Amino acid sequence: MEANGAATNGKHINGVNGNGHVNGHSAKVPRKNNYPEFTLGEKLTEDQKDFFDKNGFIHFKNFISREHVAQLLRETERIQQEWVSNDYKMINGVPIKYGTDIDGKKIVQRFAFVNQHSQLFAELLKDERLKALFDFIGTDDCRIGETEKDGLVFNHYINTEESNYSRLGWHTDALRDVFYGQKIMPMLNVGIHMDTSTTDNGGLRIIPGTHNQSLGGLLFRKFHFLSHKPDKKEVGLNVEPGDLTVHDGRLWHRVARSPFVGEQSRRRVMYVPIITGKFQPRTENSKPLFYQRLLALTNK
Numbered sequence: 200m201e202a203n204g205a206a207t208n209g210k211h212i213n214g215v216n217g218n219g220h221v222n223g224h225s226a227k228v229p230r231k232n233n234y235p236e237f238t239l240g241e242k243l244t245e246d247q248k249d250f251f252d253k254n255g256f257i258h259f260k261n262f263i264s265r266e267h268v269a270q271l272l273r274e275t276e277r278i279q280q281e282w283v284s285n286d287y288k289m290i291n292g293v294p295i296k297y298g299t300d301i302d303g304k305k306i307v308q309r310f311a312f313v314n315q316h317s318q319l320f321a322e323l324l325k326d327e328r329l330k331a332l333f334d335f336i337g338t339d340d341c342r343i344g345e346t347e348k349d350g351l352v353f354n355h356y357i358n359t360e361e362s363n364y365s366r367l368g369w370h371t372d373a374l375r376d377v378f379y380g381q382k383i384m385p386m387l388n389v390g391i392h393m394d395t396s397t398t399d400n401g402g403l404r405i406i407p408g409t410h411n412q413s414l415g416g417l418l419f420r421k422f423h424f425l426s427h428k429p430d431k432k433e434v435g436l437n438v439e440p441g442d443l444t445v446h447d448g449r450l451w452h453r454v455a456r457s458p459f460v461g462e463q464s465r466r467r468v469m470y471v472p473i474i475t476g477k478f479q480p481r482t483e484n485s486k487p488l489f490y491q492r493l494l495a496l497t498n499k
């Protein structure tokens with residue numbers, strides 16, 4: 200698979216193809232991916248399983264409608280107002296990442312456990328189609344991480360001087376288990392995308408197939424979170440609001456900073472893990488784990 204439009208040379212030529220902008224994003228059909236896109240039903244197909252086993256990621260179109268996305272975005276504004284005005288520092292021991300929007304307003308750039316702060320997000324996690332994803336792992340103990348890890352996370356990236364979150368360095372999500380001092384258990388990270396994000400506007404970059412690596416590769420291939428260097432084999436994802444992606448917990452990935460500043464760089468995406476192994480709920484008495492502190496500090 201070829202690196203898909205991932206800009207590796209720092210030159211971004213007419214990044215949005217002159218299509219005009221709506222809310223800072225390309226108004227017409229975004230760049231096409233050079234990997235197959237799928238539709239998620241009640242059960243995974245053999246094609247979907249084969250693609251995922253080989254590549255460690257998969258992209259499903261239109262998991263939720265644009266109206267549903269808009270409704271969820273309004274809900275995050277409500278939660279944000281509550282968190283900002285109460286000056287919450289952590290949710291279940293996970294630090295909240297605050298920053299400043301382009302209008303100077305204080306915003307939340309990384310929310311954890313939003314599903315515990317809103318009926319709408321809690322209901323979203325009850326969608327039966329999410330259970331179909333368990334089959335990518337195939338064990339009986341798969342569950343949606345409603346109360347474990349960071350719960351349903353909402354990321355809000357924007358590239359400005361005042362923003363605190365515009366990118367995320369190379370990492371594997373499974374490394375978090377190592378910080379827990381635990382055996383690495385199979386895990387999936389499910390992304391629900393809220394903005395159009397094309398490869399010429401930063402966004403998610405993954406290295407296909409790296410989920411099938413040795414423990415050494417998992418730990419040391421890149422310097423976790425600190426390296427942002429483009430990789431020859433990386434593939435950028437082009438997504439639209441309502442799309443769902445899944446990546447294996449062992450897959451190497453990063454979030455590239457948008458070459459644009461301000462509104463056009465805005466990218467919002469939610470993640471919830473599918474977990475196996477010992478049940479480890481977090482509560483308001485939980486302490487931050489090393490990776491959670493690291494995430495709060497790095498990646499400006």
Ligand SMILES: O=C(O)CCC(=O)C(=O)O
Nearest residue numbers: 354367372390403454468
């Ligand atoms: O924003 C993304 O698409 C990925 C975020 C991510 O990798 C993470 O939070 O672990």
Ligand SMILES: [Fe+2]
Nearest residue numbers: 370371372452
């Ligand atoms: Fe990640």
